[in-house]
Amino acid sequence: MDLSIISTYRCNSHCSMCNIWKSPTLPSEEISLAVLEKIPGGFDNLNITGGEPTLREDLMDIVDILHPKARKLEISTNGLNPQKLEPIIKKFPDIKIRFSLDGQGITSDKIRGERDGYNRKVPGLLRLKELGGKDLGLAITIQDDNAGDLVELFQFCQKHHLELATSALHNGFQFHKSDNIPYDRLKIARNIENLITAQLQTWNIKNWFRAYLNLGLIARVLGQDRLIPCTAAVDFLFIDPWSDVYACNVRPDLRIGNLIDQTWEEITTGELMKEIHQKVSDCTQNCWMVGSARTAMRNPHFTRLPKLSPLFWVLLNRFKVGIGLPIQFEKTIDYTHIYKDFNIVRRESYLNTRIKPVIEYKDQPHYQDKYENR
Numbered sequence: 001m002d003l004s005i006i007s008t009y010r011c012n013s014h015c016s017m018c019n020i021w022k023s024p025t026l027p028s029e030e031i032s033l034a035v036l037e038k039i040p041g042g043f044d045n046l047n048i049t050g051g052e053p054t055l056r057e058d059l060m061d062i063v064d065i066l067h068p069k070a071r072k073l074e075i076s077t078n079g080l081n082p083q084k085l086e087p088i089i090k091k092f093p094d095i096k097i098r099f100s101l102d103g104q105g106i107t108s109d110k111i112r113g114e115r116d117g118y119n120r121k122v123p124g125l126l127r128l129k130e131l132g133g134k135d136l137g138l139a140i141t142i143q144d145d146n147a148g149d150l151v152e153l154f155q156f157c158q159k160h161h162l163e164l165a166t167s168a169l170h171n172g173f174q175f176h177k178s179d180n181i182p183y184d185r186l187k188i189a190r191n192i193e194n195l196i197t198a199q200l201q202t203w204n205i206k207n208w209f210r211a212y213l214n215l216g217l218i219a220r221v222l223g224q225d226r227l228i229p230c231t232a233a234v235d236f237l238f239i240d241p242w243s244d245v246y247a248c249n250v251r252p253d254l255r256i257g258n259l260i261d262q263t264w265e266e267i268t269t270g271e272l273m274k275e276i277h278q279k280v281s282d283c284t285q286n287c288w289m290v291g292s293a294r295t296a297m298r299n300p301h302f303t304r305l306p307k308l309s310p311l312f313w314v315l316l317n318r319f320k321v322g323i324g325l326p327i328q329f330e331k332t333i334d335y336t337h338i339y340k341d342f343n344i345v346r347r348e349s350y351l352n353t354r355i356k357p358v359i360e361y362k363d364q365p366h367y368q369d370k371y372e373n374r
């Protein structure tokens with residue numbers, strides 16, 4: 001099972017597709033070290049995310065507690081404070097770190113509202129590599145303004161032996177966002193096709209399976225059903241900064257319990273968990289985020305291996321690309337069926353606009369919007 005811990009809703013980025021930064025948590029109300037101690041061991045991927053986890057003063061203590069509890073411990077960061085990660089990478093060179101970068105240069109800075117962000121985070125990530133980091137990479141949220149940069153970013157990662165994690169726009173309570181809609185779905189999908197082809201042209205098995213993840217992103221971007229059903233609450237869980245445990249980071253109605261008041265076992269084996277499993281199997285949202293896609297691709301019996309459908313697609317198309325044939329995307333994706341949007345809200349850049357964040361306290365009602373993905 002995978003677990004994501006949203007360690008804080010404080011964030012020093014001002015992204016156009018994520019409103020976390022407008023409603024930060026109070027540090028004293030964020031998930032504590034004592035609560036983290038209650039989490040059992042044995043996870044596959046355990047992700048410390050946010051908000052921005054490097055804003056937690058106790059990040060090293062968090063890593064010390066969680067590192068033994070997972071096969072792979074990950075920190076998802078905006079990369080604006082790379083120096084805070086240096087002692088962590090020196091102590092745990094195997095830790096997985098992904099810096100969010102949403103395009104080349106000013107494109108990323110505009111989307112993420114980060115002044116000089118690109119110029120700070122790229123050298124910062126390369127410095128972590130010099131210090132011995134073994135699992136470093138970039139993470140991009142693919143959208144209209146950066147889809148054209150995908151192949152170039154992938155090649156940059158290849159050159160520097162970095163990974164490239166991809167996602168698409170999603171609505172969800174974690175992002176405090178309900179209006180993330182692509183403007184031109186087909187154009188984004190075509191750019192993802194180019195990335196898939198580039199990934200299958202390499203001699204790296206991880207890249208080949210990432211190509212399948214990206215195939216799922218095309219279905220997501222076009223507004224179609226998931227390629228593989230979601231396995232939330234079975235294969236992954238989320239914990240928010242107030243220690244509430246959820247099946248996923250999209251639907252707040254999939255809350256299972258609270259780790260301050262309950263034990264891990266009470267939460268994960270209680271009656272409510274059965275109801276949540278049913279709600280997940282009936283869920284009609286077509287999310288395809290790294291956490292919900294990677295876990296869905298896993299073979300339920302041998303979690304280090306993929307399910308048969310992604311395996312066949314990967315082998316067939318790697319072979320085709322290898323002998324110079326094009327990938328026939330239309331065999332898997334129905335390009336005649338693209339979701340029609342109404343009321344598209346243009347996302348505003350906060351690069352040169354500042355809005356004062358308002359603290360969201362633990363006792364307030366949270367996640368009031370309706371978070372739909374199609």
Ligand code: SF4
Binds near residue numbers: 284
């Ligand atoms: S498909 Fe449904 S259950 Fe799965 S992550 Fe999305 S909202 Fe959650």
